[in-house]
Amino acid sequence: MSDAILEIENFSGGFMSPAGEYNQVLHDVGYCLPRGAMTAVVGETGSGKSITALAVLGLQAPTFRHRTGSIRFDGTEMLNLDARGLRDIRGSRISMVFQDARAALNPVFSIGRQLADTWMLHNGGSRAAAMDKAVDALRQVHIPEPERRARQYPHEFSGGMAQRAMIAMAALICTPELLILDEPTTGLDVTTQADIMELIVDLAQSRGLTVCLITHDLGVVAETCDHVVVMNKGCVVETGTTEQIFTAPQDAYTRKLLAASLLTEYSA
Amino acid sequence: MKTYPANYPIVQVRGLKKLFPVGGGRKLHAIDGVDFDLQPGRTLALVGESGSGKSTVARCIVRLLEPTDGDVVVHGNSVRPLNPVRMATMYRTLQMVFQDPNASLNPRMTVRKVLEEPLKLHLSMTQDERNARLSELVTLVGLGEEHLARYPHELSGGQRQRIGIARAISINPEVVLLDEPTASLDVSVRGQILDLLKRIQRELNLAYLFISHDLQVVRHVADEVAVMYLGQIVERGPTAEIFDNPRHPYTRALMSAAPVARYGVKRERLRLAGEISTPVDPPPACRLSGRCPIEQPVCSQQRMPLEPINETHSVACPFSDRVAEAVAPPVPAAKAG
Numbered sequence: 001m002s003d004a005i006l007e008i009e010n011f012s013g014g015f016m017s018p019a020g021e022y023n024q025v026l027h028d029v030g031y032c033l034p035r036g037a038m039t040a041v042v043g044e045t046g047s048g049k050s051i052t053a054l055a056v057l058g059l060q061a062p063t064f065r066h067r068t069g070s071i072r073f074d075g076t077e078m079l080n081l082d083a084r085g086l087r088d089i090r091g092s093r094i095s096m097v098f099q100d101a102r103a104a105l106n107p108v109f110s111i112g113r114q115l116a117d118t119w120m121l122h123n124g125g126s127r128a129a130a131m132d133k134a135v136d137a138l139r140q141v142h143i144p145e146p147e148r149r150a151r152q153y154p155h156e157f158s159g160g161m162a163q164r165a166m167i168a169m170a171a172l173i174c175t176p177e178l179l180i181l182d183e184p185t186t187g188l189d190v191t192t193q194a195d196i197m198e199l200i201v202d203l204a205q206s207r208g209l210t211v212c213l214i215t216h217d218l219g220v221v222a223e224t225c226d227h228v229v230v231m232n233k234g235c236v237v238e239t240g241t242t243e244q245i246f247t248a249p250q251d252a253y254t255r256k257l258l259a260a261s262l263l264t265e266y267s268a
Numbered sequence: 269m270k271t272y273p274a275n276y277p278i279v280q281v282r283g284l285k286k287l288f289p290v291g292g293g294r295k296l297h298a299i300d301g302v303d304f305d306l307q308p309g310r311t312l313a314l315v316g317e318s319g320s321g322k323s324t325v326a327r328c329i330v331r332l333l334e335p336t337d338g339d340v341v342v343h344g345n346s347v348r349p350l351n352p353v354r355m356a357t358m359y360r361t362l363q364m365v366f367q368d369p370n371a372s373l374n375p376r377m378t379v380r381k382v383l384e385e386p387l388k389l390h391l392s393m394t395q396d397e398r399n400a401r402l403s404e405l406v407t408l409v410g411l412g413e414e415h416l417a418r419y420p421h422e423l424s425g426g427q428r429q430r431i432g433i434a435r436a437i438s439i440n441p442e443v444v445l446l447d448e449p450t451a452s453l454d455v456s457v458r459g460q461i462l463d464l465l466k467r468i469q470r471e472l473n474l475a476y477l478f479i480s481h482d483l484q485v486v487r488h489v490a491d492e493v494a495v496m497y498l499g500q501i502v503e504r505g506p507t508a509e510i511f512d513n514p515r516h517p518y519t520r521a522l523m524s525a526a527p528v529a530r531y532g533v534k535r536e537r538l539r540l541a542g543e544i545s546t547p548v549d550p551p552p553a554c555r556l557s558g559r560c561p562i563e564q565p566v567c568s569q570q571r572m573p574l575e576p577i578n579e580t581h582s583v584a585c586p587f588s589d590r591v592a593e594a595v596a597p598p599v600p601a602a603k604a605g
Contacts, residue, residue, distance in 0.1 A: 044454040045425075144542075158543070189317035189481065194525040194537060216455065219484075219527030223535070246531030260455040261529040263462070263488045 004032035005178055005210045011052065011069035015061070022065065026052060029069070029236055031229040033178065038204055038211040040221040040242075042257070043231035049214050052231075053180050055079075057094060058086045073178070092122055095170040099183040101162035105154040111138070111165050112150025118173045137168040141199055160192035164199065171203050179204070180212045185220060197224055218261040222246055230254045270308075270442070271473075277305035278361070278442050278475050279329070284338035286324050296548050298324045300499040301338070303574075306443055309469065311476040313486040313507070316496035317522070319544065322479045325496075326445040329477070330364050331355065342443075360390055363436040367448035369428035373420040379406075379431055380416040383438055390439045401438070408471075409434045410464060426457035430464065437468060443475045450485060462489055483526045487511055492580075495519045498547050498555040501574055505581030515577065515588040517560050554585070562590050 008031055014024035026048045033039045043049045054060045056071055056078060071078040073094065081089070098104045106114055115134035116127060123130075131150070138146035141164040154162055163184060171179050181200065185193040201224050204211045213225060221228060221242065228245040230238045230253065238251040249255045272278070284302045287295040299321045306312060314322040327333040329340050331350060340347045347358050366372035373382055383405055387398050403413050409430040420428055429449060436444050449465065450458040466489060469476060480486050486493060486507070493510040495503045495518065503516040514520045521538045528535075540559040554572040557563060564587060574584045585591070 044456060190483070190527075191317065191521060191525040191540070194527070194535075197527075217527065218455075218529035222529050222531050222533065223527060243531050246529070256456065258529060260459045261484075263459055263484055 003035050005035045005074055006033040006056065006212070007070075007072045008032065008052065008056075009070050009072075011055070011066065011071060013051075013055070013060075013064055013066035013069075015063045016065055017063075024067070024234070026234045029231070029234070031236055031239055033210055033212050034227060035210050036208050037226040038201070038213060038224060039227040039229060040213045040215060040225040041229045041231060042215055042218060042221060044216055044257070046233070047231040048234040049231045050182055053096075053182060053212065053214055056180070057090055057096060058083075059096075091118070091174045091176070093176055094178045094180065095174040095176040096180045096182065097163070097166050097170045097184050099186050100159075101166040102154050102157065102159060104166060105162060107154050110151050110153055111157065115150070115165070115169050115173050118169055122174060133173065134168075137172040138165065140172055141165070141168045141203075143168075158192075159188050160196060163188065163196055167196070167199060167203070171207070171209065175207075176209070178210045178212065180214070182214045183216070184213070186215070186217070193220070200224070218246075218258060230257065232257075272308050275307060277307055278343060279306040280339075280341040281305070281325070281329065282339045282341065284325065284328055284340070285336045286321070286328050286333060287336045290548055294549050297499045297550055298547065299328065299335075300550075302496075302499075302501055304494055304501070304504070306475040306477055308442060308475050309473045310491045311469065311478050311489055313478040313480060313490035313493045314496055315480060315483065315486050315493060315522070317481060317544070319498070319547065320496040321499040321547075322496050323447055326364065326447050326477060326479055329445060330359075330362055356390070359441075360439060361441055362443045362445065363439070363441040364445040364447065365429075365432050365436045365449050367451050369425065369432045369452070370420070372432055373428060375420055377419075378416065379418055379420075379423075382420075382431060383416075383435055386435060386438045405434045405438055408437070408468065410460075424457075425453055426461060429453060429457075429461055433461075433464065433468070437472065437474070440472070441474070443477070445477045445479070447479045448481070449478075451480070451482065458485070465489065483511075483523065495522065498544065498550065500555055500584065502555070502584045503582065504574065509581050515581070515583045515591055516585050517562055517591055518556050520591055556585075562587050 008029060011026055011029040012024065013026045014022055016022055029048065029052050041049045051060060055066065066079060112131060112134045115137055116130035119130040119133045135146045135150050138150055143149050143161060143164050157165065185196050188196065197220055203209065215221060225242050228240060228242050229236055232253045238245065238254045245254060249258060281302060281304050284299055286299040287297055290296045302325055304312060314325060316322050324333065328335040342358055342361055380402060383402055384398060387393055387401060402416060406413060406415055411427060411430055450461050453461060462485065468474065478489055490507045493507050494501045497518045503510065503519045510519065511523065514523050521540045524535055524537045538561065542559055545558060552571050553569060554567040557568040560567065572584045572586065574582045576582045577588065
């Protein structure tokens with residue numbers, strides 16, 4: 001696949017215990033993210049979906065050791081990059097949204113300030129201009145009264161509003177080619193969840209973003225994504241288009257996961 | 269297992285209110301006049317989004333919170349005022365399962381200790397009888413006797429929730445309040461726990477109050493559904509009717525936002541304007557006023573009580589017959605015109 005923005009091949013790794021024992025958790029993980037498409041990585045707790053994505057940005061836990069494989073972003077081998085090389089890619093070319101936005105934002109700075117700082121870090125310019133950019137980004141993610149909201153702190157935002165602010169930062173203040181969303185709607189109410197997903201789809205389409213959506217919620221995936229990667233116990237068990245995965249799943253685990261999501265009986 | 273006449277209400281909740289003072293003489297109306305019955309062998313689901321007051325209802329029933337007003341009647345006896353003796357009697361009937369089994373099991377107690385405590389508190393059993401009951405309980409929830417010696421951290425999330433359920437049913441209650449019992453579990457474990465709960469309900473003829481924000485789960489387990497919004501029940505009826513023919517605009521907005529794990533399903537969403545309004549000193553108006561797509565002038569001038577539209581289905585909206593024409597129905601297959 002030449003038109004993949006990110007290619008992960010035979011990626012294996014694990015954690016070192018304090019006693020120095022190595023426990024392998026990822027086994028030859030491989031998938032690619034086609035440029036301009038939305039790809040979902042689905043799986044249950046412990047399937048390795050988040051660790052793999054964090055490893056792309058060099059954000060894995062300090063006890064994580066990678067053993068084999070490669071992660072190529074637009075032709076660049078990410079695993080060989082030093083801190084400086086990673087910094088040049090993080091935010092400006094690949095950015096990430098985490099599950100709990102209120103925990104991801106800094107509690108002691110106003111929302112506007114955090115967005116403006118991020119803008120200045122990547123683009124320079126005056127604080128006033130950066131602040132205008134921040135307010136504009138908040139407006140584009142449909143936060144009402146963006147001027148007033150920009151002066152507020154994360155604790156004054158609801159979970160859904162904070163996630164909108166995070167998306168503004170990750171997708172609009174940073175202008176990445178690849179946006180990785182790690183469980184962006186988990187813990188939000190269904191109506192808020194549906195609004196956030198609509199926002200993500202809108203932004204992805206209008207800006208030609210490549211999106212990687214990490215989630216355990218197959219309902220969200222069915223409606224929004226083009227491709228699906230199913231992971232279980234540190235392995236990729238099946239990949240395909242959303243239609244293939246949902247209408248003709250080949251792997252037994254995929255079928256089990258689908259049945260469990262719909263609460264229907266599973267028949268092999 | 270006791271048997272009761274049909275439709276016998278073990279628990280009757282009447283006009284339940286819980287107001288929290290928030291300073292300056294203002295009050296947060298967490299629950300604002302809620303009524304329902306719980307019947308043996310049946311499941312009533314309370315659904316709603318965060319802040320709707322559904323967990324507060326359960327906490328007021330078991331008196332982890334003191335209700336501001338209203339009554340909870342258990343077997344015909346009001347539980348207010350509640351002295352320690354009557355509290356103990358009430359807990360023989362009413363038990364609760366909490367959302368997060370990591371937080372609701374004492375990390376320093378083995379499973380045996382966790383399950384033994386209610387037996388010692390409520391029942392006069394010999395040690396032999398208790399041991400027999402313990403092995404019966406772990407088997408009932410699909411675990412083995414080897415789990416009795418373990419600590420909570422040695423169990424998986426699903427196993428921990430099984431212990432939470434075993435603890436709740438250990439003294440043979442008649443009513444179990446389940447506060448988001450599957451919210452912290454993976455989907456494959458979720459199904460197993462729901463099957464377990466259904467089996468236990470059948471075997472012990474339990475009444476369930478099932479609190480959940482997961483509509484898929486509610487549809488699977490509930491006989492009746494009550495939809496809460498800002499401390500009030502806005503719609504109540506049989507599960508199939510609430511899901512297939514929701515009549516309150518809020519219910520319809522909620523149903524239409526829930527994703528389905530099927531390919532090619534496109535939702536017609538009913539969108540409510542703005543964000544949820546504040547529960548602090550709400551005006552005497554429909555709680556949805558200002559957000560509702562079929563709002564009429566009268567909606568902002570008076571409260572909308574829950575009115576029956578047929579024998580089993582009640583809606584707190586006098587304009588509920590306009591809901592269907594104002595917006596597309598939630599299930600695309602049934603989309604008309």
